[in-house]
Amino acid sequence: MFLAWNEIKRNKLKFSLIIGVLIMISYLLFLLSGLASGLINMNREGIDKWQADAIVLNKDANQTVEQSIFNEKDVKDTYNKQTTLKQSGVIVSNGNVEENALLFGVTDNSFLIPKMIEGKKFTSNNEVIADETLKEKNFKIGDHLSLSQSDEKLKIVGFSESAKYNASPVLFANNQTIEKINASLGQNKTNAVVVKDKHWKDKHVNNDLEAIEIESFVKNLPGYQAQNLTLTFMISFLFVISATVIGIFLYVITLQKTNLFGVLKAQGFTNGYLAKVVLSQTLIIAMIGTVIGLLLTLITGAFLPSAVPIKFSAVTLVVYGVVLILVSLIGSLFSILTIRKVDPLKAIG
Structure with a gap:
């Protein structure tokens, strides 16, 4: 972690670019999650307050x-x-x-x-x-x-x-x-x-009628599932995009440091140790990007007009933040595989 943090401080511009992209992705991700929750709430708010079965x-x-x-x-x-x-x-x-x-x-x-x-x-x-x-x-x-x-x-x-x-x-x-x-x-x-x-399923109604569970009734409201599926797909693609972007950035940086990794290997640093350095760097920049994106989202939410159907859930924001960090770590695996293939003799030249 010490080596990873020192390299980030020494190469502020490179890592700032990655953090900036992560901030934008996490900002959009958190806003979409709030929009999804807001639209769901608009459709079912009154029904939920019935507390019916x-x-x-x-x-x-x-x-x-x-x-x-x-x-x-x-x-x-x-x-x-x-x-x-x-x-x-x-x-x-x-x-x-x-x-x-x-x-x-x-x-x-x-x-x-x-x-x-x-x-x-x-x-x-x-x-x-x-x-x-x-x-x-x-x-x-x-x-x-x-x-x-x-x-x-x-x-x-x-x-x-x-x-x-x-x-x-x-x-x-x-x-x-x-x-x-x-x-x-x-x-x-x-x-x-x-x-x-609670025992409504045991009761029988006229053959021309049907008793429907409230949750099933809500899911069949006009437009409810279409909205949810659309936003869910958008959020899922953002996670994939995040992993891809992080993977590409770190892969390029890794290629630029091939000689350095070769020297470190020649000095006795193992593949496992170098992999930990890359994962540590990814964890640091993912956490910084995610936290800043979350703060920007909350600030934006405070100034949005009431006409915008947005509602933030603390649990959802935390879960999405954690998943975004994990997805970023997965994206860094490309760099780790590249490091394992570095030949110290060829890298030193």
Whole structure:
């Protein structure tokens, strides 16, 4: 380690170039991991807050809530704890801001409503609770919302914790309100029944319905898997690129020092010792590059606007950082193989 560090200090420019490339790779890698987590959170945030075990939908709805309609009585008292969910896509405007949102029709004591952060719950028709992402877009308590597809007016009476569903903000209203806006959701009709019951698989529902595990339901949300797979492939390729870049840089440096390695071998230094020197150098520059990249990522994240769906997980950042360092060490193996082939007599000339 001492020899490795001294060589890095003596050849600052060469090793600074490698560190600079690693900083850029790790910076992009950490940002992509935050973006991936943010997009996942946008899709499933509200669903996770249900803390539900399953959801019951019409079999012909292709696991899509809004396309599923059935009679509430078909699932009545089937599970230990259950609640109906009526959903309708809406475009709302408070006169200044227009926003696409989802309107959820729920009972006033439903566990689908997240924790309140301001105002009160709805107590009458046409009153709604908005999730806080709408508050960030200049919607306020007391705003009267007009709808593009209905003459009904909604009034915001409170804000809940952020509860995005499939990347859309959510408004919560009573069942009577959504029934007036969406005629297909008449009395005793619902889009879904959300279930809290650890033994839900042992219960049977109407043959026209299906009970789906929540995690499976989330994975089948429109665009969810496509986004995740795309970002996962990008992150994987970055790891490969990192190993390749480190390997190429160290290989070139090793070729430039062939004579030096020949002299060291002639003086009695073993292949194992020289391999440790190369690994030590790689470890040092990989750690410096990764740490600086992580710091730049956290600084960038602090200044990004709320509209950017980015969310950092400490565990993910640490895991990716460790993997990046390990991948860099793997990239240095090309140099180690080259050192083993150096003939002291030929190198000295």
